[in-house]
Amino acid sequence: MTPHPTINRDRLFAQLEALNAINRQPDGSCCRLALSDADRQGRDLLVSWMKEIGLEVRIDRIGNIVGLQSGAASTAPVMTGSHIDTVATGGPLDGSLGVLAGLEVVRALAEAGVATKRPLAVAAFTNEEGVRFQPDMLGSLMYAVGFSLDAALQSTAADGTKLGDELVRIGYAGKAQCGEIRPHAYVELHIEQGPLLDRLGEVLGAVEDLQGISWQEVTVRGVSNHAGTTPMSLRHDAAYCAAKAAVFVRDLAKQMGGSQVATVGSVRLVPNLVNVIARQATFTVDLRNTDETLLRDAESELANFLQDLARDEQVSIDARQLARTEPVRFSDQVLSLIERAAQDLGCPIRRMTSGAGHDAQMMARICPTAMIFVPSVGGISHNPKEHTAPEHVDLGANLLLRTLQLLANQ
């Protein structure tokens, strides 16, 4: 039996560094907002690297970049990938690791002279972060479910530019139909962006599901009044209602337990003055659960609470949905292969949940899919302090290699 091929850690880190040097900010953060000039430079670099290792590069109409091993066009490829766009103050690994580790796997296998039955493909999806254009995960959404292309191209940034125009401007308005290559399976390597593996001192995660996400914006309309002259019993205080709701959702999540989390992360008061009872409060509620029924329960508990609160405080309360995704359950078959590959590497692996959204959740709609997580030190992400120990990156990339190899030999 030949030894397993392994990735070249130095080469992988050199490419990560070259990509992240583009438009690096004074604080060290990565800023390659989707379809910006910095994103173009990153894409150009990626495309050149794909071509260097013999991948055929296909750009589709939403700008997704797919590098495909040639030679076996009639067979569905095994795909890996992620995204190379970042938030405005991003870290070095979020997204980029998945794409560049994919390239390194292709390279390492080729160097070792190891062929697979199915070709491999490496994808970089457009606008995963959703910072510059809405919605997030737009490229993989288009790839997997063909969300209206025209609507997607009309998506408008805060500066008024349209996604379609920016694709043309930076030279990535491709001709391929979105999703024309339907993979045999999809596996994505990503940093956890949460604290679990780091806290437990573990290195590998097999992501079995992804939380359903419910985002609501709640607006409370009360009565503005003087903070000194208005007796407590005569108040209709919008700020108090927002505070009461924020405390409620925390209590609700703690009481529900399991995977339920709940966050009020944004509050705006009007007029927002020290001595004026707020007449309006607008706040967001982020509810997540891996179980759709429980997520609906949480939404319903919140709705009932807000209804009672509006009655008790004699204010009006309106909630509108900002975003809603159902939980995603990844493929047991792919998860088993990931676990088998980890066993081959002699490394324990934990089944876990992703709290963040990923391109893999879109791909799960069209092919057997799962993800591999490596730790985020301190759970920190979307931040220049985002960090994963190099040996953990190395192990994650080797697990990706071994998993893709197993899948591509099916």
Next chain:
Amino acid sequence: MTPHPTINRDRLFAQLEALNAINRQPDGSCCRLALSDADRQGRDLLVSWMKEIGLEVRIDRIGNIVGLQSGAASTAPVMTGSHIDTVATGGPLDGSLGVLAGLEVVRALAEAGVATKRPLAVAAFTNEEGVRFQPDMLGSLMYAVGFSLDAALQSTAADGTKLGDELVRIGYAGKAQCGEIRPHAYVELHIEQGPLLDRLGEVLGAVEDLQGISWQEVTVRGVSNHAGTTPMSLRHDAAYCAAKAAVFVRDLAKQMGGSQVATVGSVRLVPNLVNVIARQATFTVDLRNTDETLLRDAESELANFLQDLARDEQVSIDARQLARTEPVRFSDQVLSLIERAAQDLGCPIRRMTSGAGHDAQMMARICPTAMIFVPSVGGISHNPKEHTAPEHVDLGANLLLRTLQLLANQ
């Protein structure tokens, strides 16, 4: 016995209207920010009216305008007054009523040929609202306690202009020493700016005390983290702490009862995003009570609560005082005279508390002082909808006349 002299309602309203026509905004609101061009026009009008009715006009070094009846300079005058500056979207009566009703009293007594033993004086104090320059009630503070003049003149507006320079620019940097005329007594007529009289269907209030005010700005520093990937038990959520504190102060005020009120009117979260646990929350707490001991109790309860919260949530919490005034108790002697005057007018009067700050609270430090309130419809003030029924304004002004007459004949 001769009939009581009474004020001329039409004349009073005509002057209010002439003053409020200056820089009136499209929505009908009054905008005469302290020492602005609009304030200068109002001052010029006021000074011309004072001279018309034979008052000697004295401008002091902080720009306070005092119109003094001549002839009895050796006797301490009985003073009335208020302010004519407004907030940016002010109503027609806040402050202006007290000043112009004072003029009307002088005029009505003169017309009726009624002389008093003591001269009357009408004051318009500089920068009562505190919108353009800090602190509020600056003119009366300077008048009563001689807060450092140099510091006051250096007070700087948001646009960078200095109070002292603006006084010179608009021609109201007077030569008189602040507070050089020490009154025998001070009575101020004002709208309630709260809902009590209006709710009770009553017309007159004798203000016996004024709440002590404690303003704090509280800053919570927690840890920013992903709203999806961070388990509830690992959060250090600054937004939650702010919400918990806002609910606490409401509960505290309800539990303390009496005159205690508590308001969180301003909250700022960082980064204030739907899917990010806030790393910082800055919020204000406005506590008021007419009893200094109870106000200190409330402050102490809040401090204890915040200390426990910081420990429980493992966040840091710092509070800094933005403003602190002790409760003011007005003169029983003046209050009795106000009540006697109301009886003369055949109108019931309620002893009450002021929830707002007034120039009278400064004057109370140097002479026997009290206030007369007339209703604010709906408790609305600092708003173009601020309104008091004309017959209630009329009754308030006649009560002021009668009270000043009684005081000036002591």
